[in-house]
Amino acid sequence: MTMERRTVLKRIGGVGAAAALAGCSVQEQGSGGSDGEQAAGDGSGDGADGGTQQSGGTATAWYQLQDSEQPARQDAIRTFESETEFGVDGSDISDMxxxxxSAIxxxxxxxxxxxAHDWVGDYxxxxFVVDQSDKLSVSLDQFTDAAASAVQFDDAVVGLPHSAETVTLIYNADVVDEAPETIDDMVAVMEEYHDPSSSQYGLSSPFVPYFTSGWIQAFGGYIFDPDRDPALGLDADEAIEGLQFALDTLRPYMPDDPTYEPQAATFSEGNAAFAVNGPWYLATLNQNDVNYEVATFPEIDGGxxxxxTGISMWYFADAMSESGADATAARNFVEWFATNExxxxxxxxxxGAIPVLDSLVGSDELPDHVRTYSQTVSQGVPMPTDPRMNKVWSPLENALIEAFNGDATAEGALTAAAEEIRSNWE
Incomplete structure (x- = not known):
């Protein structure tokens, strides 16, 4: 949550090399991706030791996780099965x-x-997904307003939320003494550490929509907002300024491959001073024994x-409309997963998952890095659930990669993407 959604968005929405408010996942994706980091799954099952037919029925559950995220998911399924009469047949899917x-x-x-929640309106x-509001035994009042809103469309409740996510700054504590307060502070550190000939880079950050959204929207610009006129803001001056800022200020210190895995691996292998990534990435850093700290983004002049941001959620697929024993098992699992403190x-x-249960939000018991991600969530903007958003990710991803590679200017890339998106909408 590698994740397709996390490439384009992190899990957070779309297509492309992609596992969003506040998941991506997208994954990313991932094309928001949800918008890269994808665990190689083929839908054949992930060894969760679930799926044993039990008296209450067995739910078929699909997800897309990193290898480092699998143990917790498998434990969750086993725990649920041990505490209930239901079974869960879990499968890791490589392209959600x-x-x-195709399957639904x-x-x-x-x-x-x-x-992530950005598929709600489109699906x-x-x-592809169905309303279960009249069958749920849990109240949406248990969740934050943003999380409760994310799982609804046209008064239908098409899933339940379980965590929030966004991307923020991470730094290698063996290289960087403290979090940079300003972008100039960050650039100074990157300049000093950056040495590609020694496989050292100032920054590791996938240059795909979800990860780059913060910069595109930094100076008053926006990617897509159904409540604005025009709804698509990609080709506005403010968005172009944001992308140009990222190209001028950050691109010179990054590895030459803009996609998720190469960028993420650079920092997780200890070869970058900074990274921009989401909470799902922390499991990999912990697994690799990286000495890291999570920080909010530095201040930038004029923006x-x-x-x-995104909400990771369980969707109720069309198969739930059959209302049989397996649907009951699925609903019970989702309710348990979403509300189990x-x-x-x-x-x-x-x-580093950010709880969306009101009973846990803001708890002093949460790790520091979770509270830091929560701060970034508060300054971010939820991915739109409007169905048109799903046609934004892929053209935007292609535009960012072209600009990153020097094959198009910021203005040319975003203008072309905007034209393609509007054409697709028609």
Whole structure:
């Protein structure tokens, strides 16, 4: 949560090399990706030791996780099964968007699948997900307003939220003494450490939509906002200024491959001073024994870094409309997963997941890095659930990669992307 959504968005929405408010996941993705880091799953099962037929039915559950995220998911399934009469057959899926859009219409989809909230409107209108508001035994009042809003569309409740996410600054504590207060402070450190000939880089940050959204939207610009006129703001001067800022200020200190895995690996292998990444990434850093700290974005003159944020959620797929034993198992698992404080606390501690249960939000028991991500979430903007958003990710991803590689200017890349998106909408 590698994750497709996290490439384009992190899990957070879309297509492309992608596992958002406040998941991505997207994953990313990942194309928001949700918008890269994808665990190589083929949908054949992830060894969660679930799926044993139990008296209450067995839910088929799809998700897309990094290898480092798998143990907690497997433990969650086993715990749920041990405490209830239900079973869960969990499978890690390598391309959630492709799999869900092909399998669900063919009647071969799961009861539930996990992703960021940006698919809510699109999938509901396409009848890939269904309203379960009259069948739930938990109240949305248990969650933050942002999380409760994220799982609804046209008064339908199409899933339950379990955590919030966004991207923020991470630094290598063996290289950087303290979090930079300003962008100039950050640039000074990157300049000193950056030495590609020695495989050392100032910054590791996928140059894809979800991760780059904070810079594009830093100077009053916006990518897409259905409440504005025009709804698409990519080709406005403020958005172009934001992308140009990222190209001028950050691009010179990054590895030459803009996609998720190469960028993320550079920092997780100890070869970068800074990274921009989400809470899902912390499990990998912990696994690799990286000495890191999480910080809010530095101050920039004339603006504020405003990244996309997301809600990771379990969607109720069309198979839930059959209302059989397996659907009951799925609904019970999702309710348990979304409201279990012990599990939410574990994900916060191990993976930096930001709880959306009101009973845990702001708790002094949460790790420092979770509270830091929460701060960044508060300055970010939720990914839109409007169905048109799903046609934004891929053209924007292509535009960013072209600009990153020097094949287009910031203005040329965003203008072309905006034209393609408007054409796709028509």
């Amino acid at each position: 968007e492709k799999k869900t859009t 219409p063919a009647g071969q989809g799961p009861e539930i699948f996990e992703w 509901y209108q396409r009848e 504020e870094v405003t990244p996309y 012990d599990h939410a606390t574990r994900l916060a501690e191990e993976q």
